[in-house]
Amino acid sequence: MYQMRETDKMSRKVSEDEIDLDVLFGRMNRFFSRLYGGIKSVFRFLRRKALTLLLFTLVGLAAAFGLHTVSRPYYSSDMTMVLPEVRNEYVEDLVSNLNLMVKEKNSKQVSKHLGISEQTALDLKGVTYQTLDQGIPQDSVLEGGPFIVTVEVYNNQVFDSLQTGIARYLGNNHYFNKQRQIKQEHLGRLVDKLKEDIASLDSVKRKAIELNGPANGLVYGEALDPSQLYRESLSFYEKQTGIEAEIKRLNNIEVVVGFIPRLAPSGPSLVKYLLVGALSAFLLGCLVALYADKRRVA
Numbered sequence: 001m002y003q004m005r006e007t008d009k010m011s012r013k014v015s016e017d018e019i020d021l022d023v024l025f026g027r028m029n030r031f032f033s034r035l036y037g038g039i040k041s042v043f044r045f046l047r048r049k050a051l052t053l054l055l056f057t058l059v060g061l062a063a064a065f066g067l068h069t070v071s072r073p074y075y076s077s078d079m080t081m082v083l084p085e086v087r088n089e090y091v092e093d094l095v096s097n098l099n100l101m102v103k104e105k106n107s108k109q110v111s112k113h114l115g116i117s118e119q120t121a122l123d124l125k126g127v128t129y130q131t132l133d134q135g136i137p138q139d140s141v142l143e144g145g146p147f148i149v150t151v152e153v154y155n156n157q158v159f160d161s162l163q164t165g166i167a168r169y170l171g172n173n174h175y176f177n178k179q180r181q182i183k184q185e186h187l188g189r190l191v192d193k194l195k196e197d198i199a200s201l202d203s204v205k206r207k208a209i210e211l212n213g214p215a216n217g218l219v220y221g222e223a224l225d226p227s228q229l230y231r232e233s234l235s236f237y238e239k240q241t242g243i244e245a246e247i248k249r250l251n252n253i254e255v256v257v258g259f260i261p262r263l264a265p266s267g268p269s270l271v272k273y274l275l276v277g278a279l280s281a282f283l284l285g286c287l288v289a290l291y292a293d294k295r296r297v298a
Contacts, residue, residue, distance in 0.1 A: 049289040053282060060281020061274055068273040073265035074125050075156040079149045079163055080132070080257040083170055088131045088147050094170055095129035095149060102126055114165030116158075124162065125152040146256060152266070159259035171253035187243050194240040201233045 046053065083091055101109050102124050110121035132146040151162055 045289070049285075052289050053285040056281045056285030056288070057278050058281075060277040060279075060284075063281070064273040064277025065270075067277070068268060068270050071268045071273075072154055074152045074154050074267055075262040076150060076152045076266035077159055077259040077262055078257070079151075079166070079255065079259045080146055081149060081167070081170070082146050082254040082256060083176070088145055090176070091147060091170060092129045092131070094173065095127055098166075098169065099127040113169050114162070115168055116161050116165045120155075120158045120161055123153050123155040123158050125154055127151050127166075151259065156262050159261050163255065163259050167253050167255055187246060191240055191243050194236050194243070198233060198236045198240070201236065 098110070098113065101113075102121075103126065105122070107118045107121040110116075110124065111118045114121070128150045130148040130150065132148060149166055151159075151166075153159070153162070
């Protein structure tokens, strides 16, 4: 008896599962049928309105070509730079502010910040920034790496002026200069201390050379190794010259690769204009055709 009840339960469960699958397949079949019907309707609509849509598309292509013809060509070039010891995020903010002034046609401020003429400032279309270094620590403003500044200009004769102007604009920032001055003073004190240490070692070396008799090689009761004195003196001198080179490096913004004047325009792209114009006109034609069909039915 128990076995019969279990068999009935299993039979009912199998039957319910079959019903659920039938419902699922039925819904899937209706969905794909509607999808197929919708696609067929779209193709019938396109075939029926082919002439209208073709005319709209041709008009869009003609308008895009005309707009491209009257659009002002521009030239694009890249410059790779390093602003020593200044984190790239701060440089990016400066370039972003400069680009904002360019987009707003604020030629007076662009001219002032870059040290260029207002006409050259008007020839500038845009300025963008891209970092080349991904390993910058986040605990100090005085860290930096190489980055790229890209400019778009309407006049390909202004790249040299812009290269000088952008280097001046980034290098003469008041905050950066203050931070560099603090580090320069710190390094300068290290150099002074190393010079004192080198002078002291030179004095000890002279005393060692002047010693004679049984006390030869002893200063203040301590044995002297002349070769060790020379090694220490050389080590201090290498540290001094290294720090002095670092101080000089802090004073300069490095242009690794400058702008290359372009002969052929970088844009605007005729293909992009034509694609956008054709697609926009085609969609507009579809809307007009649908509206006309609804008006006719009403």
